[in-house]
Amino acid sequence: MSTKATVEKLVSLCKRRGLVFQSSEIYGGIGGFWDYGPLGVELKNNIKQAWWRAVVQERDDVVGQDAAIVMNPTVWRASGHLDTFADPMVDCKECKKRFRADALVGEVPAGTHGHDAAEVTRCPECGGELTPPRMFNLMFKTYVGAVEDDASVAYLRPETAQGIFVNFANVLTATRKKLPLGIAQIGKAFRNEITPGNFIFRDREFEQMEIEYFVKPGTDEQWHQHWVEERYNWYLRLGMQKENVRVRQLDRDELAHYAKDTYEVEYLFPMGWSELEGIANRTDFDLRRHAEFSGRDLEYFDEETGEHIVPFVIEPSAGVDRLFMAFLIDAYDEEEVRGPSAGSGRGETRVILRLHKDLAPIKVAVLPLSRQEKLVPPAREVWALVRKHWMSQYDDAQSIGRRYRRQDEVGTPLCVTVDFDTLEDQAVTIRERDSMEQVRVPIAGLVDALRERLNTGD
Amino acid sequence: MSTKATVEKLVSLCKRRGLVFQSSEIYGGIGGFWDYGPLGVELKNNIKQAWWRAVVQERDDVVGQDAAIVMNPTVWRASGHLDTFADPMVDCKECKKRFRADALVGEVPAGTHGHDAAEVTRCPECGGELTPPRMFNLMFKTYVGAVEDDASVAYLRPETAQGIFVNFANVLTATRKKLPLGIAQIGKAFRNEITPGNFIFRDREFEQMEIEYFVKPGTDEQWHQHWVEERYNWYLRLGMQKENVRVRQLDRDELAHYAKDTYEVEYLFPMGWSELEGIANRTDFDLRRHAEFSGRDLEYFDEETGEHIVPFVIEPSAGVDRLFMAFLIDAYDEEEVRGPSAGSGRGETRVILRLHKDLAPIKVAVLPLSRQEKLVPPAREVWALVRKHWMSQYDDAQSIGRRYRRQDEVGTPLCVTVDFDTLEDQAVTIRERDSMEQVRVPIAGLVDALRERLNTGD
Numbered sequence: 001m002s003t004k005a006t007v008e009k010l011v012s013l014c015k016r017r018g019l020v021f022q023s024s025e026i027y028g029g030i031g032g033f034w035d036y037g038p039l040g041v042e043l044k045n046n047i048k049q050a051w052w053r054a055v056v057q058e059r060d061d062v063v064g065q066d067a068a069i070v071m072n073p074t075v076w077r078a079s080g081h082l083d084t085f086a087d088p089m090v091d092c093k094e095c096k097k098r099f100r101a102d103a104l105v106g107e108v109p110a111g112t113h114g115h116d117a118a119e120v121t122r123c124p125e126c127g128g129e130l131t132p133p134r135m136f137n138l139m140f141k142t143y144v145g146a147v148e149d150d151a152s153v154a155y156l157r158p159e160t161a162q163g164i165f166v167n168f169a170n171v172l173t174a175t176r177k178k179l180p181l182g183i184a185q186i187g188k189a190f191r192n193e194i195t196p197g198n199f200i201f202r203d204r205e206f207e208q209m210e211i212e213y214f215v216k217p218g219t220d221e222q223w224h225q226h227w228v229e230e231r232y233n234w235y236l237r238l239g240m241q242k243e244n245v246r247v248r249q250l251d252r253d254e255l256a257h258y259a260k261d262t263y264e265v266e267y268l269f270p271m272g273w274s275e276l277e278g279i280a281n282r283t284d285f286d287l288r289r290h291a292e293f294s295g296r297d298l299e300y301f302d303e304e305t306g307e308h309i310v311p312f313v314i315e316p317s318a319g320v321d322r323l324f325m326a327f328l329i330d331a332y333d334e335e336e337v338r339g340p341s342a343g344s345g346r347g348e349t350r351v352i353l354r355l356h357k358d359l360a361p362i363k364v365a366v367l368p369l370s371r372q373e374k375l376v377p378p379a380r381e382v383w384a385l386v387r388k389h390w391m392s393q394y395d396d397a398q399s400i401g402r403r404y405r406r407q408d409e410v411g412t413p414l415c416v417t418v419d420f421d422t423l424e425d426q427a428v429t430i431r432e433r434d435s436m437e438q439v440r441v442p443i444a445g446l447v448d449a450l451r452e453r454l455n456t457g458d
Numbered sequence: 459m460s461t462k463a464t465v466e467k468l469v470s471l472c473k474r475r476g477l478v479f480q481s482s483e484i485y486g487g488i489g490g491f492w493d494y495g496p497l498g499v500e501l502k503n504n505i506k507q508a509w510w511r512a513v514v515q516e517r518d519d520v521v522g523q524d525a526a527i528v529m530n531p532t533v534w535r536a537s538g539h540l541d542t543f544a545d546p547m548v549d550c551k552e553c554k555k556r557f558r559a560d561a562l563v564g565e566v567p568a569g570t571h572g573h574d575a576a577e578v579t580r581c582p583e584c585g586g587e588l589t590p591p592r593m594f595n596l597m598f599k600t601y602v603g604a605v606e607d608d609a610s611v612a613y614l615r616p617e618t619a620q621g622i623f624v625n626f627a628n629v630l631t632a633t634r635k636k637l638p639l640g641i642a643q644i645g646k647a648f649r650n651e652i653t654p655g656n657f658i659f660r661d662r663e664f665e666q667m668e669i670e671y672f673v674k675p676g677t678d679e680q681w682h683q684h685w686v687e688e689r690y691n692w693y694l695r696l697g698m699q700k701e702n703v704r705v706r707q708l709d710r711d712e713l714a715h716y717a718k719d720t721y722e723v724e725y726l727f728p729m730g731w732s733e734l735e736g737i738a739n740r741t742d743f744d745l746r747r748h749a750e751f752s753g754r755d756l757e758y759f760d761e762e763t764g765e766h767i768v769p770f771v772i773e774p775s776a777g778v779d780r781l782f783m784a785f786l787i788d789a790y791d792e793e794e795v796r797g798p799s800a801g802s803g804r805g806e807t808r809v810i811l812r813l814h815k816d817l818a819p820i821k822v823a824v825l826p827l828s829r830q831e832k833l834v835p836p837a838r839e840v841w842a843l844v845r846k847h848w849m850s851q852y853d854d855a856q857s858i859g860r861r862y863r864r865q866d867e868v869g870t871p872l873c874v875t876v877d878f879d880t881l882e883d884q885a886v887t888i889r890e891r892d893s894m895e896q897v898r899v900p901i902a903g904l905v906d907a908l909r910e911r912l913n914t915g916d
Contacts, residue, residue: 015628015632016632017632018521018628018629018632018633021625021628023525023526023528023529023530023621024529024530024532024533024624025624025625025628026624026627026748026752026754026756027530027532027533027624027751027752028530029530030528030529030530030602030612031602031603032602033526033528033529034526035523035524035525035526035621035625036523036524036525037523037625037628037629037632038521038522038523038629038632038633038641039632040523040524041522041523041524041643042522044524056849057845057848057849057850058845058846060841060845060852063476063496064496064499064500065493065494065495065496065498065499066493066494066498066499066502067481067493067494068481068491068492068493068663069646069663070481070488070491070648070662070663071481071482071488071491072481072482072485072486072487072488074482074485075482075485089604098604098605136604140600140601140602141600141601142598142599142600142614143598143599143650144488144489144490144598144650144662145489145650145652146547146556146594146650146652147556154488156600156614163481163493166482166483166484166485167479167483167493167495169484170473170476170479170483170495171476171495171496174473174474174475174476174495174496174497175476175496176855183496185499188527188646190528192601192602192603192604194603194604204528204602205526205527205528290484293485294484294485296484298484383518387515387516387518388516390515391514391515392515394518397634
């Protein structure tokens with residue numbers, strides 16, 4: 001983690017520059033729900049596209065899909081979520097507040113001293129007596145159809161994974177693929193967390209990027225290692241600082257009910273090492289359960305051995321919102337600078353997001369040196385050229401130095417400055433975010449020069 | 459509409475080739491919910507990206523955002539959805555089935571003859587007596603937090619638009635933009651339709667692409683015309699046949715409660731002309747309501763006139779799923795072909811999706827002429843080259859002719875064939891979907907040759 005980034009600075013930057021807003025803020029918000037603003041939606045889309053490119057487009061063994069959020073409710077009986085996807089809750093008999101029992105572990109209740117975790121029986125807010133823990137299911141419930149009764153109950157999916165398991169046979173048939181075969185999906189999931197928090201780290205509505213990678217039993221452990229390495233390296237390729245990312249194997253008592261073994265890619269958030277992505281060996285648990293509950297044949301016919309098998313599943317599962325937060329924290333920097341390209345002749349601090357160019361919300365900013373009228377036509381022309389290719393901005397407000405700093409602060413890799421010389425030499429200046437180096441290029445070669453520096457695949 | 463496409467052919471193609479599956483199919487499905495398979499998710503993403511590129515990236519007056527699906531419930535009181543977003547329903551007293559009263563208009567109840575629409579008082583299924591119509595709200599309801607009571611009720615948004623209105627002031631401040639300013643958004647919306655149907659045309663869970671374009675009052679009518687033209691032309695630019703697309707101004711009695719005037723872009727679906735996109739003049743209705751219900755100042759300070767104004771809003775609102783369906787229907791063709799590039803020496807019918815190259819799920823297929831071992835290394839090498847740049851497929855199963863037809867059927871614009879000459883001349887054949895023309899290019903120049911033909915901006 002950049003020691004310069006704090007959650008407070010991040011939240012403030014995100015609101016001020018249009019990355020993240022509190023949902024329904026004008027109505028006082030709603031806990032655990034967040035909106036992505038103009039720059040935030042670009043960063044989020046770039047994270048999703050970088051993932052899709054790495055795990056679908058560039059691989060020969062993974063295809064994508066996009067299942068509905070609301071599914072037949074039997075899915076959640078089969079998956080075990082209806083029975084086990086619950087947290088132990090306690091209520092305060094005095095103030096009526098509700099708490100997650102496991103979150104109270106280690107908390108010191110008001111008006112007491114140094115209790116052992118297991119002994120917490122009093123409210124941490126008012127000191128009142130707490131009820132014994134009761135299980136509370138985290139799935140959001142709704143009703144589909146005209147009548148609200150037990151037959152019409154449905155749930156918002158708490159994970160995208162199940163939409164893949166129930167489509168496994170259809171995808172296999174349609175794609176004519178053999179094992180190992182991965183199915184990747186990006187989509188919203190919902191969990192009625194009792195204590196959402198840490199900005200967008202734990203939301204009630206969030207977005208997942210999940211792969212269910214189906215393999216022959218016996219090969220699952222080697223594929224598990226493959227995916228742990230792949231996914232860890234993906235974060236480094238996208239510029240995360242190595243000292244802030246680690247892989248941790250979960251202890252046996254941390255495993256979900258379906259998992260034989262799980263690794264986490266963790267990031268050093270301001271609140272400590274926390275999960276970015278879980279990579280679980282779900283075994284054949286899900287396919288067996290869905291075969292049992294649906295009565296369908298979800299086996300795979302292995303042409304080589306002539307056997308019918310139930311594939312094992314390796315699941316790399318990442319949360320887009322917490323990746324968004326981690327990439328921002330990791331990229332956040334403050335540095336002392338001097339000189340005109342820094343934005344000022346005086347020594348000053350510039351805030352800079354050192355985002356990987358593939359992630360930067362805006363790739364290129366076009367800045368006329370001043371608002372003088374004769375600069376407007378060439379500057380607009382340059383912008384028209386640029387925005388055909390990349391997400392870009394035009395900014396002519398205030399001094400060139402302040403505008404450089406505004407772009408640095410949101411991670412724009414390149415600024416193109418149109419000045420009075422442009423009127424003579426038909427050339428512009430490209431200024432690079434990190435080095436602040438400037439180079440003069442003819443407008444006729446600008447797109448190629450930008451492409452070379454942004455190097456965006458095709 | 460292509461007269462060759464029927465909904466039945468489309469549904470069958472979509473399932474067989476992995477475009478669209480019924481949600482939770484192994485559990486008998488769930489009405490009004492659909493999943494997008496490996497090719498479907500690519501087509502859907504391409505539609506969304508083409509839209510985003512046209513209305514956000516390439517414009518200087520529109521920015522994006524991505525709001526949460528679940529919002530503070532007061533939003534829906536302010537918007538009017540809690541009071542008015544309802545359909546009149548009737549119940550059959552005999553069989554207990556529920557129907558939309560307006561959908562029964564024109565239906566002939568079982569066991570009766572030629573009734574006038576207004577007189578339908580008997581069940582169309584069993585002939586039983588119907589109740590008088592009652593209003594039924596179409597929003598899905600859920601509960602946020604630990605307790606299910608009136609204070610914790612929340613709704614799944616029935617339109618993405620409101621997430622834009624409540625963020626208007628935040629976006630304006632963060633972007634420092636002036637009017638006219640559009641805010642664009644793509645996201646899921648939910649409506650508890652009583653009678654979903656026509657494949658993915660009317661879903662309960664669907665995806666919207668909406669722009670709220672904020673303008674000064676008095677300029678709204680001219681901007682309305684601008685957007686009607688822009689959006690109509692977008693469909694034509696993406697290859698829709700002109701005779702299948704039309705613009706229709708809604709009659710006064712068809713307008714929503716917030717609208718002063720609305721145009722629809724309609725497509726000639728197999729079931730008749732139906733809405734692809736509505737372009738409404740929502741006036742200042744929404745901002746005024748949110749200002750009233752939230753107590754916040756949602757006015758815009760016009761620096762030119764020194765006035766505080768409430769902007770008017772032009773809203774182009776499209777449904778991704780029905781666009782998906784329309785693009786497929788429009789692209790669907792069957793033709794008699796001959797010759798090896800057609801896939802056969804005999805005269806045969808080929809099914810072909812003449813999708814615009816920007817929309818095609820797979821841009822390039824790499825096909826070794828046969829499975830002979832010596833073709834594998836060069837073919838794999840070519841595929842590794844191609845898939846860095848484009849979504850691609852490798853197919854070596856069955857005859858080259860069948861493989862061409864498989865790619866034609868899903869709209870792949872280009873096939874690259876690796877044959878025995880490749881081993882000698884280091885060249886491959888590019889085969890074009892529509893013309894079936896073939897051209898030989900050296901592998902060293904393949905990426906450039908493909909880029910030239912696909913011309914995908916960057």
